[in-house]
Amino acid sequence: MKTQVELVATGSELLSGRIVNRHAQVLGEALLPLGLTLSRETSVPDDIQAIADAVRMALQRVDVVLVSGGLGATTDDVTREAVAELLGRRIVKDEASLSGLREKYKIFGRELSPISERQILVVEGSVVLPNPVGMAPGQRIESGGKVLFILPGPPREFNAVLSTHVLPWLQEAFRGALSVTQKILMVCGVGESDLAAQLEMEGFPPPGLDVAYCASGGRVEVRLTATSDRQAVIDQASEVVRRVLGRHIFAEDRLTMEEVVGRLLLERRSTLATAESCTGGGIGQRITSVSGSSAYYMGGIIAYDNRVKISQLGVPETELAAQGAVSKEVAASMAQGVRQRLGADYGLSITGVAGPTGGTDEKPVGLVWMAVADAAGTVTSSRRFPGDRDWIRESSTLFALDLLRRRILGTV
């Protein structure tokens, strides 16, 4: 059994629809390489009894508990009180954090109010963990052979205190933990259950191997996990996945499609321009989410209105009239147009019916045409995506980038 950690996320906003709780995802991913497992996450409202109850039960099950949120300056922030009450300790002011807080307020030209000063209150006996990106510090509290970490709730601050203080401490404390080895294969173009069925027919999972599938935004991540002494099992299983899924594998690591495409362009010193209709800038947004993308991304034209397709991309008016905006021909003209006008090596285009309105029998909601133009010519591809507007836009963005990837690699 691997060493287990629990997370108690506090905050009424997590349960009332106001916010999505991302801490479990961040923490789970960070613990894995340390040989630790996030075994449970519990979200409770800003209520002293609910928080104290959840923390007490977590401490009964495991030795390390992280508590997030409720360290702010407002009256609904009661995590300190809940933990202090549970452990029978007092709440004290951390003078060392006060000067740092004053300094931070000064940089952004704000005045430090008495209310804001509440943020530097801590549970007595705790080790204070300075917050590199926010106001309220984290805390480490040891009690009865167990360790309790309290972290600020805002994701940036949670992540910063986690990586600066919590993970290094855990790594040191659990040096002897049996670590696990992972192999990740990223797949585009095969659905999760089809993929699972294909691999089960090949005898998956083999003994000693844990296989997990995770679908998100049109791609599926296949994750093979085994204890570090079973590298051979991972290698053999990876070979099976490669044989079965072939060209659908776009990365053998936890990379996004935009990172993969960015690396390919960088290696070849090639440049890219985009022409988007239904995704409205989403492809450009994803490409530029990668730091350093200015080395290969020139920019693009968002041709949402047909007049922009004509004036800024040179799509022939007759073609739009004859074939419609969502067509093989218009996708090709858009890719060629943006490549030529922006002076890029590759032009990538997308045009589709994102819905919920605008679909016809011939061109239903979800129908998307994509094209890549380069010096050698133009390739096009179409697909009908299931789902709602957001889903169609997100998954078609992925498929368009995958078409570009395969074109760069010369397989289409």
Next chain:
Amino acid sequence: MKTQVELVATGSELLSGRIVNRHAQVLGEALLPLGLTLSRETSVPDDIQAIADAVRMALQRVDVVLVSGGLGATTDDVTREAVAELLGRRIVKDEASLSGLREKYKIFGRELSPISERQILVVEGSVVLPNPVGMAPGQRIESGGKVLFILPGPPREFNAVLSTHVLPWLQEAFRGALSVTQKILMVCGVGESDLAAQLEMEGFPPPGLDVAYCASGGRVEVRLTATSDRQAVIDQASEVVRRVLGRHIFAEDRLTMEEVVGRLLLERRSTLATAESCTGGGIGQRITSVSGSSAYYMGGIIAYDNRVKISQLGVPETELAAQGAVSKEVAASMAQGVRQRLGADYGLSITGVAGPTGGTDEKPVGLVWMAVADAAGTVTSSRRFPGDRDWIRESSTLFALDLLRRRILGTV
């Protein structure tokens, strides 16, 4: 005490960093208008004992428990087994779902395998809840005066089964619940703790009112909640918020900034074009996330490379050389250029240093210039955003849209 509901989310991928669990957010939001509260969410791995344990404890605390995930076709899907074991029931095949499953596979041109057929297994005695957008149906199980819902894990399917079957049932069952009234005010341009401090100085929260602040992507949502018999308390408090925050309030409802801007443009029959550098298409992506945006959004130019700013937006080369790409002058030229070239009423531009590299003493990471051009002239605005690349891009997108909003309203 309001009637409470708990959620048990199953899936190792929720705890191993593979995926962000959004079910609590969706469910919490949906329960509120019914007078119900999501009082706790627990995430557990795909493990029969862990699932059974979490469901058993939830059933001890509340009368209604939702369980999500683990209904798929793969070997790690064990939620049915866990619930069946907990309740001492068998697992049976739901023949009615089988024909629907065959039909769905046919539409998308896929073959139904014996493995995929596992998806229609249900706990004996359950009421089967057909899944309108996926394969595995949901289930409603009554046992010992308690109600247990099992829903598929993929967000689209969870949401569909929730709204089609679970919410209508709850509404009927809890018709007598004392409902709550809410007032939501969306704020841009004031930080969460400053905002809270300002309102606390005005005596917030008044008796009988629950005030929650939720910051996300640069905006803060102020939510005032009271039982339905206290409408006057909500109205008075709303007036205080309006007086204190004034022009920083961009909506008095749960609207996104892009929805607010879209409505303003639609009302005025005005059109918009965008010119983006640091956000790389993110503004266009957000504008077009609103269905119907084609009525006012022409499109845009993603001018990531300076050559594109010159060739596609007409930014003078001398201006780029003298002022740099991140400057008031270039932002203004970009807005004017895109307005003129795309023939729109408003041109909105953004140019900034998203980081992590590229910052200087004079133009640090986080510095962003924005501009709006219209028939009356051009307004510019700049701000230094704290945080990492993603955060700078996301919050600057919001502020740019807010500048446009204020320009349309004539307040800048």
